[in-house]
Amino acid sequence: MGSDDALFGIHGTALQIRSQRMSMLASNIANAATPGFKARDIDFNKALDAATSQQAGSVDDAVESNVGYRVPVESSLNGNTVELPVEQTQFAENAVQYKTTLQFLQGRVDTVMQALKGDQ
Amino acid sequence: MSTPMSVFDIAGRAMSAQIVRLNTVASNMANAGTVSGSEATAYRALKPVFQQVSDAPGVSTVKVTQVVQSNTQPTKRHDPDNPLADKDGNVWDAGVDSAAELVDMIETQRQYQNNVQVMQTAKQLTLDTLRIEK
Numbered sequence: 001m002g003s004d005d006a007l008f009g010i011h012g013t014a015l016q017i018r019s020q021r022m023s024m025l026a027s028n029i030a031n032a033a034t035p036g037f038k039a040r041d042i043d044f045n046k047a048l049d050a051a052t053s054q055q056a057g058s059v060d061d062a063v064e065s066n067v068g069y070r071v072p073v074e075s076s077l078n079g080n081t082v083e084l085p086v087e088q089t090q091f092a093e094n095a096v097q098y099k100t101t102l103q104f105l106q107g108r109v110d111t112v113m114q115a116l117k118g119d120q
Numbered sequence: 121m122s123t124p125m126s127v128f129d130i131a132g133r134a135m136s137a138q139i140v141r142l143n144t145v146a147s148n149m150a151n152a153g154t155v156s157g158s159e160a161t162a163y164r165a166l167k168p169v170f171q172q173v174s175d176a177p178g179v180s181t182v183k184v185t186q187v188v189q190s191n192t193q194p195t196k197r198h199d200p201d202n203p204l205a206d207k208d209g210n211v212w213d214a215g216v217d218s219a220a221e222l223v224d225m226i227e228t229q230r231q232y233q234n235n236v237q238v239m240q241t242a243k244q245l246t247l248d249t250l251r252i253e254k
Contacts (some may be wrong), residue, residue, distance in 0.1 A: 015249075022127055022241075022242065022245070023125065023126070023127050023130060023179050024178045024179060026127045026130045026131055026238045026242070027130055027174075027178065027179050027180045027181065029131075029134070029231075029234050029235060029238055030130050030131060030133070030134030030180070030181050030182050030235060030238075031134070031170075031172055031180060031181075031182050032231050032234070033138075033141075033170055033182075033227070033231060034170040034171065034172050034182050035170065036172075037172050037180075040177075040178040042178075064177065064178075067177065067178045084230075084234065088234065088237075091238065091241070092241075095241045095245060098245050099245065099248065102245075102248055102249060102252065105252055106252055109252060109253050113253070
C-alpha cells in the first residue's frame with residue numbers, strides 16, 4: 001500500500017483505520033454483557049504512523065500491531081471490561097472523525113472534478 | 121483482518137442475543153406467579169449464557185450458547201387449601217426474583233438500543249462514503 005497517495009494523501013489510510021476502529025468499538029458495545037470479555041481498541045495515531053511510514057506491509061498489519069486492551073476505570077466482578085459510557089463516547093468520536101476524513105476526501109474529489117470539467 | 125465481520129453483523133447478532141435475553145425475561149415474569157406441587161417441578165428462572173464470537177482479533181460479536189435454569193430456589197409455602205398442595209399441605213412458588221428480572225429487562229433494553237444506535241451510525245457513514253463523488 002503506497003503510504004503517500006498522490007491524490008488522497010493520508011486520508012485513504014486514515015479512513016480505513018477509522019472503519020476498522022468502528023468495528024472494534026461496535027464489538028465492545030455488542031459484548032457489553034458477555035462475562036469475561038476484554039474490551040479492545042486501536043491506538044489511531046500509532047496505527048496511522050505505522051501505516052504511512054512502513055515500506056512494506058498493509059494497513060491491516062499496521063492496525064493489528066497497534067491494538068490494545070482497554071483499562072477499565074472500575075473493574076467489574078465478572079471480568080468484563082466494557083464500560084458503556086466510555087465505549088459510546090469513543091464510538092461517537094470515531095464516527096465524527098470518520099466523517100471529517102470523508103470531508104477531506106470529498107474536497108479532493110471535488111477539486112479533481114472541477115479540473116476535469118474546466119472553467120464553466 | 122482480511123475479511124472482518126462488518127459492523128452490521130456485529131450489531132445485528134448482538135441484537136439477536138439481546139432478544140433471546142428479553143424472551144427469557146418475559147417467560148420468567150410470566151411464570152413468576154405459578155405454583156407447583158413439588159420442589160422439583162417448580163418453575164426456575166431461565167438465564168441465557170452469552171459468549172463472545174470472533175473471527176478476527178479485536179472484532180467480535182456475541183451469541184447465546186445455551187439457556188440455563190437459574191439457582192433461585194422455589195419458595196415453600198404452607199397452603200393446605202391449594203389443590204396442588206402435597207400431603208404436608210405445602211406448595212412451591214416459582215423461583216423467580218421479579219425485581220431482578222425487571223432490572224435485567226431494563227439492561228436488555230439499553231443494550232439493544234445501543235446496538236441500534238451503532239447500526240444507524242454505521243449505515244449513515246456507509247451511505248456518506250458511497251455518495252463521496254456526487
